[in-house]
Amino acid sequence: MIQERSDSQTIPADFTILALETSCDETAAAVVRGGRTVLSNIVASQLDEHRRYGGVVPEVASRQHMLSLVPVVREALAVLPGGWNDVHAIAATSGPGLSGALLTGLNAAKAMAFQRGLPFVGVNHLEAHIYANWLDSSAQHAVGSGQAPLTFPLVALVVSGGHTLLALVRNHGDYQLLGQTRDDAVGEAFDKVARILGLGYPGGPAIQQAAEGVQGAGVLPRAWLRDSYDFSFSGLKTAVLHKVQERQELEAKVAPKRAANERERRPPPAAPPAAPQPPAAKAQASSVTPQFVGQMAYAFQESVVDVLVTKTVDAAQKFGANAILLAGGVAANTRLRAELARRATVPVRFPPISLCTDNAAMVAAAAFYRFDAGVQSGWELDVNPALKLG
Numbered sequence: 196m197i198q199e200r201s202d203s204q205t206i207p208a209d210f211t212i213l214a215l216e217t218s219c220d221e222t223a224a225a226v227v228r229g230g231r232t233v234l235s236n237i238v239a240s241q242l243d244e245h246r247r248y249g250g251v252v253p254e255v256a257s258r259q260h261m262l263s264l265v266p267v268v269r270e271a272l273a274v275l276p277g278g279w280n281d282v283h284a285i286a287a288t289s290g291p292g293l294s295g296a297l298l299t300g301l302n303a304a305k306a307m308a309f310q311r312g313l314p315f316v317g318v319n320h321l322e323a324h325i326y327a328n329w330l331d332s333s334a335q336h337a338v339g340s341g342q343a344p345l346t347f348p349l350v351a352l353v354v355s356g357g358h359t360l361l362a363l364v365r366n367h368g369d370y371q372l373l374g375q376t377r378d379d380a381v382g383e384a385f386d387k388v389a390r391i392l393g394l395g396y397p398g399g400p401a402i403q404q405a406a407e408g409v410q411g412a413g414v415l416p417r418a419w420l421r422d423s424y425d426f427s428f429s430g431l432k433t434a435v436l437h438k439v440q441e442r443q444e445l446e447a448k449v450a451p452k453r454a455a456n457e458r459e460r461r462p463p464p465a466a467p468p469a470a471p472q473p474p475a476a477k478a479q480a481s482s483v484t485p486q487f488v489g490q491m492a493y494a495f496q497e498s499v500v501d502v503l504v505t506k507t508v509d510a511a512q513k514f515g516a517n518a519i520l521l522a523g524g525v526a527a528n529t530r531l532r533a534e535l536a537r538r539a540t541v542p543v544r545f546p547p548i549s550l551c552t553d554n555a556a557m558v559a560a561a562a563f564y565r566f567d568a569g570v571q572s573g574w575e576l577d578v579n580p581a582l583k584l585g
């Protein structure tokens with residue numbers, strides 16, 4: 196059922212879109228009906244390919260997309276009894292993202308649309324993240340009266356590995372950028388801090404897990420950038436780095452003394468002589484404890500969440516938003532969700548975790564409203580790695 200039909204709606208309610216998403220390290224295809232019913236949502240993650248490098252390697256990403264695209268599209272279409280005959284239009288992410296990665300999906304989508312004689316539209320990845328909130332399962336994750344149909348204006352907080360922005364959504368496809376990050380994206384900060392703390396990749400879920408149940412952690416600075424809806428996270432990342440270095444220096448000084456005291460208390464047996472210390476033991480002595488890692492993860496997460504929530508709630512009040520939409524990979528963060536829901540004065544909506552991280556269902560949702568407004572892309576549409584919102 197479509198609840199947010201505009202008067203200008205021109206397409207049928209069962210309009211079925213096949214969408215592709217290849218902007219970064221996820222090869223995704225989805226079939227969505229009526230802009231909100233997800234019939235299939237297939238995501239082939241490349242996480243294992245990139246994990247060993249601690250981040251996404253563009254060349255590796257493009258190659259993996261080439262390998263995964265056809266099987267992923269086949270799987271997504273398998274849900275339709277009539278196969279291609281049940282598809283009314285095709286969409287693909289055209290930017291922002293990695294140019295080689297974007298090219299694989301956009302060109303595949305154009306080729307399929309051309310061959311099948313179907314309408315085609317290119318979609319902004321940031322817009323797609325916001326539109327994940329129009330998919331049926333997102334309404335079920337709403338807080339307050341967020342299950343109600345969305346009415347404009349809305350305030351959207353997009354937080355992902357590559358982007359951090361706050362936008363006023365005045366109508367379908369009508370955005371005003373209120374603020375964005377001046378340095379690192381939030382997800383990037385999570386990933387970098389996780390690396391500093393020796394936690395896994397991707398860093399967001401690892402930090403969230405390490406911070407769970409932590410008590411007695413100190414407070415890290417917050418970059419408020421007063422009178423602005425912009426964000427900054429690189430100073431916070433540096434603050435964590437300095438704290439870890441200080442702690443390591445302290446541990447390095449204390450550990451040999453502690454070991455000497457231990458030896459005095461318990462003199463070693465006369466024979467056999469103690470084996471020489473392997474280098475690994477020295478590295479161990481200078482590393483920080485899991486308790487310290489947990490406290491840093493907690494303090495970092497609290498600092499990030501406080502700034503994001505404060506600015507979002509403020510923007511919603513100032514611009515008279517009817518609801519707040521949370522979007523992007525970092526929207527999976529449970530602490531961010533809970534704190535936003537607690538402090539917001541209007542309903543908050545966020546997608547289920549599977550629709551927060553990169554997927555093609557959100558691309559189809561955004562495409563639906565573009566087709567509905569009579570928008571289509573020409574075959575000349577190229578990727579735009581630096582595409583902006585609005």
Ligand code: KG4
Nearest residue numbers: 355356357382397399400524525528552553
């Ligand atoms: O939207 P996304 O899948 O890809 C981009 O478009 O960037 O976002 C990925 C980012 C990664 O930086 C990852 O660490 C972060 O989302 N992320 C999280 C959580 N789950 C994923 N950050 C914080 N808490 C989480 N639970």
Ligand code: ZN
Nearest residue numbers: 355524552553
């Ligand atoms: Zn994304």
